[in-house]
Amino acid sequence: MKLRFLGATGTVTGSKYLLEAEGHRILVDCGLYQGVKQLRLRNRARLPIEPGDVDAVLLTHAHIDHSGHLPAFVRDGFEGPIVCTPPTLELCRILLPDAGRLQEEDAHFANKRGTSRHHPALPLYTEEDAAKAIEQLSALAFDRWADVGPFRYRLRPAGHILGAASVEVEHRGRRILFSGDLGTDDDLLMHPPVAPERPDWVVIESTYGDRLHEAVDPLAVLAEVLTRTIERGGVLLIPSFAVGRTQAMLYCLHEIFRQGMAPAVPVHVDSPMATDVTQLFRRSSEYHRLSAEACESVCAIAHYTRSPDESKRLVERAAPGVVISASGMASGGRVLHHLKARGPVARNTILFPGFQAPGTRGDALVHGAKRVKIHGAQIPIEAEVLQFDVLSAHADQAGLVAWLGRAEAAPREVFVTHGEPVPADTLRREIQDQLGYAVRVPEYLETVELD
Numbered sequence: 281m282k283l284r285f286l287g288a289t290g291t292v293t294g295s296k297y298l299l300e301a302e303g304h305r306i307l308v309d310c311g312l313y314q315g316v317k318q319l320r321l322r323n324r325a326r327l328p329i330e331p332g333d334v335d336a337v338l339l340t341h342a343h344i345d346h347s348g349h350l351p352a353f354v355r356d357g358f359e360g361p362i363v364c365t366p367p368t369l370e371l372c373r374i375l376l377p378d379a380g381r382l383q384e385e386d387a388h389f390a391n392k393r394g395t396s397r398h399h400p401a402l403p404l405y406t407e408e409d410a411a412k413a414i415e416q417l418s419a420l421a422f423d424r425w426a427d428v429g430p431f432r433y434r435l436r437p438a439g440h441i442l443g444a445a446s447v448e449v450e451h452r453g454r455r456i457l458f459s460g461d462l463g464t465d466d467d468l469l470m471h472p473p474v475a476p477e478r479p480d481w482v483v484i485e486s487t488y489g490d491r492l493h494e495a496v497d498p499l500a501v502l503a504e505v506l507t508r509t510i511e512r513g514g515v516l517l518i519p520s521f522a523v524g525r526t527q528a529m530l531y532c533l534h535e536i537f538r539q540g541m542a543p544a545v546p547v548h549v550d551s552p553m554a555t556d557v558t559q560l561f562r563r564s565s566e567y568h569r570l571s572a573e574a575c576e577s578v579c580a581i582a583h584y585t586r587s588p589d590e591s592k593r594l595v596e597r598a599a600p601g602v603v604i605s606a607s608g609m610a611s612g613g614r615v616l617h618h619l620k621a622r623g624p625v626a627r628n629t630i631l632f633p634g635f636q637a638p639g640t641r642g643d644a645l646v647h648g649a650k651r652v653k654i655h656g657a658q659i660p661i662e663a664e665v666l667q668f669d670v671l672s673a674h675a676d677q678a679g680l681v682a683w684l685g686r687a688e689a690a691p692r693e694v695f696v697t698h699g700e701p702v703p704a705d706t707l708r709r710e711i712q713d714q715l716g717y718a719v720r721v722p723e724y725l726e727t728v729e730l731d
């Protein structure tokens with residue numbers, strides 16, 4: 281069996297791993313590169329494999345850096361199944377068409393402003409391409425073995441987000457385990473990742489390979505911020521990712537109100553995608569920690585804004601309360617209208633609950649920017665701006681090493697991927713020092729013989 285690293289080397293995006301044996305091929309994840317231009321250009325480059333030569337794609341989870349290249353892969357000739365858990369399938373139905381729409385919008389704006397070297401600029405793929413890719417999705421429950429060619433594989437719970445899996449592939453009695461993105465053991469909503477059994481090789485993510493999460497009580501921190509904002513008569517604006525973070529914030533607010541830690545104020549979710557994902561959460565109680573009843577009462581604390589008109593009315597609404605809106609890094613979406621209205625007013629609070637990538641508006645704001653450009657206008661920022669980085673969906677260094685250390689026997693070799701160079705190399709050293717496993721950080725396009 282041969283393993284080739286087609287992405288997520290030296291970076292956290294573009295996850296793609298190719299397994300090859302006896303003339304058959306499996307691709308584990310088919311993610312989009314995001315972030316700096318040098319990486320994004322790889323999305324346009326031809327892959328070093330013909331999509332038509334791949335038997336199946338095994339998808340760890342729905343995040344775009346793991347699934348977002350699928351529409352292009354299918355358009356370019358991939359005809360096999362895209363296997364994933366049932367919630368991942370449902371999430372892809374929501375996320376992939378949106379990704380296609382964004383690609384089309386980007387191309388449209390580039391053409392309008394003449395900012396592309398290509399005339400006309402073409403989208404990487406379209407909403408229609410995404411719709412076609414969705415038809416090839418095929419659900420497989422956790423822990424069931426399935427076959428393709430000479431391979432056997434199964435999906436194992438990985439925590440992280442709804443439906444997220446580690447992928448284990450077996451060929452002639454030898455097993456390789458791809459961690460996918462691993463969640464934390466004490467996630468408020470997701471179950472902890474399941475321990476590896478006896479894999480011969482492991483490919484492990486290293487997003488937070490050089491970091492330890494702070495041990496703080498998210499409810500206490502959030503209750504304090506909310507109380508302070510309400511006492512000022514302000515609005516707490518939370519720019520949030522639609523998947524995972526929005527539901528975790530709703531859960532925190534529900535607990536804060538239930539335990540009387542802050543006054544119960546109206547909560548609004550102004551993001552059609554976040555609303556769709558929250559509905560999916562409600563239907564998928566076997567895939568997270570909340571019972572159906574608990575989930576019902578968490579979801580019921582919010583009003584969900586659908587139409588643009590409703591959203592506009594919410595922007596103009598002056599009363600104290602909480603507004604959760606996407607996108608999570610304030611790079612686009614309805615949250616921009618809220619930022620324009622709430623940012624210049626000192627009694628309001630803008631709370632970023634997630635990681636802010638360098639170069640985004642969210643990053644500028646959490647670093648103290650006094651004005652930001654939105655829709656062509658300079659908006660002064662007088663509101664209190666905070667980053668709330670305690671609800672990570674990723675295991676930290678200790679969590680990653682602990683997960684790996686739970687294997688029943690030492691793997692023959694561990695490959696560290698899905699991290700920037702420093703986190704990846706730091707995790708490599710920790711695995712070597714603490715567990716004594718053979719471990720290394722593979723290069724982009726490197727091929728390894730697994731025998």
Ligand SMILES: [Zn+2]
Pocket residue numbers: 341343440461
């Ligand atoms: Zn992820």
